[in-house]
Amino acid sequence: MSNPILDIKDLHVWYRTYAGFSRVLDGVNLFVEKGEKVGLVGEAGCGKTTTMRSVLRILPEGQSHTPQGAILFHGKNILTMPERDLQAIRAGAVSMIFQEPSAALNPVFTVGTQIADIIRYSLVGKGLAKEKIKEMALQAIREVYIPDAERIFDCYPNQLSGGMKQRICIAMAIVTPRELLIADEPGTALDVTIQDQVHRILKGLVEKKGMSLIMITHSLGVARELTDRIYVMYAGSIVEVAKTGDLFAKPCHPYTLGLMSSVPRLAGGGLAAGIYGHIPDYLKPPQGCRFHPRCPKATPKCQEEKPPMVDLGDGHQVACFLE
Numbered sequence: 001m002s003n004p005i006l007d008i009k010d011l012h013v014w015y016r017t018y019a020g021f022s023r024v025l026d027g028v029n030l031f032v033e034k035g036e037k038v039g040l041v042g043e044a045g046c047g048k049t050t051t052m053r054s055v056l057r058i059l060p061e062g063q064s065h066t067p068q069g070a071i072l073f074h075g076k077n078i079l080t081m082p083e084r085d086l087q088a089i090r091a092g093a094v095s096m097i098f099q100e101p102s103a104a105l106n107p108v109f110t111v112g113t114q115i116a117d118i119i120r121y122s123l124v125g126k127g128l129a130k131e132k133i134k135e136m137a138l139q140a141i142r143e144v145y146i147p148d149a150e151r152i153f154d155c156y157p158n159q160l161s162g163g164m165k166q167r168i169c170i171a172m173a174i175v176t177p178r179e180l181l182i183a184d185e186p187g188t189a190l191d192v193t194i195q196d197q198v199h200r201i202l203k204g205l206v207e208k209k210g211m212s213l214i215m216i217t218h219s220l221g222v223a224r225e226l227t228d229r230i231y232v233m234y235a236g237s238i239v240e241v242a243k244t245g246d247l248f249a250k251p252c253h254p255y256t257l258g259l260m261s262s263v264p265r266l267a268g269g270g271l272a273a274g275i276y277g278h279i280p281d282y283l284k285p286p287q288g289c290r291f292h293p294r295c296p297k298a299t300p301k302c303q304e305e306k307p308p309m310v311d312l313g314d315g316h317q318v319a320c321f322l323e
């Protein structure tokens with residue numbers, strides 16, 4: 001490993017609930033190199049969004065607690081840095097795209113106004129003229145393959161289709177220079193062909209601009225298309241990581257194998273078959289390996305000890321006693 005731009009170390013995140021602490025993240029380790037495209041894959045509720053919201057420190061205040069861990073961005077810990085430094089990262093280094101584009105866009109302002117606002121926020125102090133800002137916004141709209149940029153610039157979000165809205169969200173994420181783009185299941189709310197277009201636009205832009213990408217998805221298939229390396233997550237920790245080709249050539253963790261044999265449901269997300277049972281109750285997570293209650297290969301040791309990451313070479317690691 002050389003010099004990752006983002007390095008999440010042993011991250012634990014709990015939520016406060018009426019019934020006590022929900023211990024969701026249980027020691028997440030994940031890094032991203034410059035220019036690398038990384039997938040974070042796991043079924044609903046395994047903690048993908050929680051992990052990435054931690055990176056931007058946008059977890060619900062008061063409801064969440066981080067008892068342990070660090071998130072290093074170029075070596076500086078995001079979790080402990082002053083608000084001013086965090087603002088600089090949000091404005092100039094990391095952007096995030098969410099699953100539901102409507103929630104990310106403000107219905108009362110035009111698309112153009114919202115993109116221009118981002119440019120002003122991100123490049124504050126650069127003294128950009130109004131015309132220059134508009135030109136940058138139009139350019140970003142064209143970069144997401146929207147042909148009539150001038151017209152779209154003056155549209156309100158509700159005048160656009162879901163796919164168009166998601167493209168505008170991508171435009172907002174790339175309109176000013178960023179090092180890292182975090183995409184949280186963009187397009188899952190859209191139909192499959194539109195989702196596919198959104199993914200390809202995203203991949204093309206990230207490559208063209210030399211950005212790093214973290215692609216959150218519940219689909220190994222999507223991750224396979226878009227990423228160089230994949231982290232497989234289960235119930236709050238990484239159970240396997242490998243280069244994308246290696247993961248498909250030699251999947252090791254029983255959970256990864258289960259994900260590969262499961263068929264995505266046609267309507268909505270989720271897994272139809274492949275792995276029995278469901279994500280544990282985080283108020284009382286299982287001892288040892290959190291996957292053991294669902295694991296076809298579990299042994300008594302799995303019920304007692306959390307398996308450490310075993311190195312299989314070339315960056316392939318798996319958290320399982322069977323290796």
Ligand SMILES: Nc1ncnc2c1ncn2[C@@H]1O[C@H](COP(=O)(O)OP(=O)(O)OP(=O)(O)O)[C@@H](O)[C@H]1O
Binds near residue numbers: 015017049051218
């Ligand atoms: N504010 C909150 N308070 C309590 N529990 C929460 C809160 N936010 C998330 N959780 C719980 O944390 C767990 C992980 O959720 P998270 O959204 O991180 O998973 P995910 O992998 O992104 O899932 P999905 O694929 O459904 O988006 C879930 O059990 C969820 O219900």
Ligand code: NI
Binds near residue numbers: 048
């Ligand atoms: Ni999520």
